[in-house]
Amino acid sequence: MRVASWNINGVKARIEALVDWLGRAQPDVACLQEIKSVDEGFPAAPIEALGYNVATVGQKGFNGVAILAKRPFEVTERALPGDPDDAQARYIEAVVPGEDGRAVRIGNLYLPNGNPIGTDKFAYKLAWMARLAAHARGLLALEEPVVLAGDYNVIPEPRDAKRPEAWVGDALFQPESRGAFAALAHLGYTDALRAVTDAAGLYTFWDYQAGAFQKDDGIRIDHLMLSPQAADRLVSVRIDRAVRAGDKPSDHVPIIAELA
DNA sequence: ATGGTTGGTAGCCAA
Numbered sequence: 001m002r003v004a005s006w007n008i009n010g011v012k013a014r015i016e017a018l019v020d021w022l023g024r025a026q027p028d029v030a031c032l033q034e035i036k037s038v039d040e041g042f043p044a045a046p047i048e049a050l051g052y053n054v055a056t057v058g059q060k061g062f063n064g065v066a067i068l069a070k071r072p073f074e075v076t077e078r079a080l081p082g083d084p085d086d087a088q089a090r091y092i093e094a095v096v097p098g099e100d101g102r103a104v105r106i107g108n109l110y111l112p113n114g115n116p117i118g119t120d121k122f123a124y125k126l127a128w129m130a131r132l133a134a135h136a137r138g139l140l141a142l143e144e145p146v147v148l149a150g151d152y153n154v155i156p157e158p159r160d161a162k163r164p165e166a167w168v169g170d171a172l173f174q175p176e177s178r179g180a181f182a183a184l185a186h187l188g189y190t191d192a193l194r195a196v197t198d199a200a201g202l203y204t205f206w207d208y209q210a211g212a213f214q215k216d217d218g219i220r221i222d223h224l225m226l227s228p229q230a231a232d233r234l235v236s237v238r239i240d241r242a243v244r245a246g247d248k249p250s251d252h253v254p255i256i257a258e259l260a
Numbered sequence: 261a262t263g264g265t266t267g268g269t270a271g272c273c274a275a
Contacts, residue, residue, distance in 0.1 A: 009266075009267070009275085010266085010267045010268070012267090012268090013266085013267060013268085014267095034267090034275085036267065036268060037268095060268090060269085061267090061268055061269060061273090061274090062268080062273085062274065062275095063274095113274075113275060115274090115275080153275095207264085207265080207275090208264085208265035208266050208275090209263075209264040209265045209266090210263075210264050210265085211264090212264095212265095248266095250266095251265090251266075251275080
């Protein structure tokens with residue numbers, strides 16, 4: 001089963017690129033973030049025409065997540081548990097059947113950016129990460145294959161940035177952010193990319209500004225975190241870097257894992 | 261150190 005995550009930065013601005021990429025990459029499951037659309041505005045028709053089932057948790061203008069899967073699936077969460085007052089559309093979870101009937105639980109998350117540090121936005125990010133850890137811990141008790149996929153807005157380590165020194169004052173690289181991400185690994189989740197390579201220079205995001213992509217001035221902030229039962233089935237991981245060089249690209253590119 | 265770019269919405273915000 002191929003599982004992908006892609007912060008698409010506006011699904012309506014990207015629908016052509018999305019259809020093109022789905023046709024080439026052929027993921028069984030695609031988790032999208034920053035769809036920037038309400039549910040009714042999501043352009044489902046061209047995606048369904050490719051054979052995908054679609055579920056969205058949208059909001060007007062900002063945020064928003066979607067799960068696309070070739071097989072019909074059951075949505076199990078439409079928000080991250082732990083704060084009923086949190087109105088931001090940043091989480092959707094589903095159980096997706098595999099070809100052999102073995103299901104994989106997919107949590108699709110758009111973690112708060114948190115900038116600037118020292119504001120309520122950074123506090124919201126850390127509170128959101130605490131809720132994520134609590135939910136992730138609960139999922140482990142199910143002893144199922146679980147993939148927590150998404151834009152984590154966390155640079156885990158210096159080797160995950162071309163210029164780590166440029167990010168020291170940024171919410172994405174704060175010790176608290178990195179520590180909360182590392183805590184997921186300590187719970188028992190595996191960073192899929194790091195399970196297959198120790199290489200530096202593997203990025204999923206390049207800013208639109210100042211020719212960042214041309215300079216390869218990127219960061220790795222889109223991650224696939226695997227429960228032990230999912231990690232046992234991990235075959236390969238790749239970052240679809242070429243998408244960033246395409247027409248009207250998102251500032252993020254897809255990351256795709258193959259599970260046996 | 262600053263400014264650079266994009267999407268969605270509305271007369272700027274978030275990234």
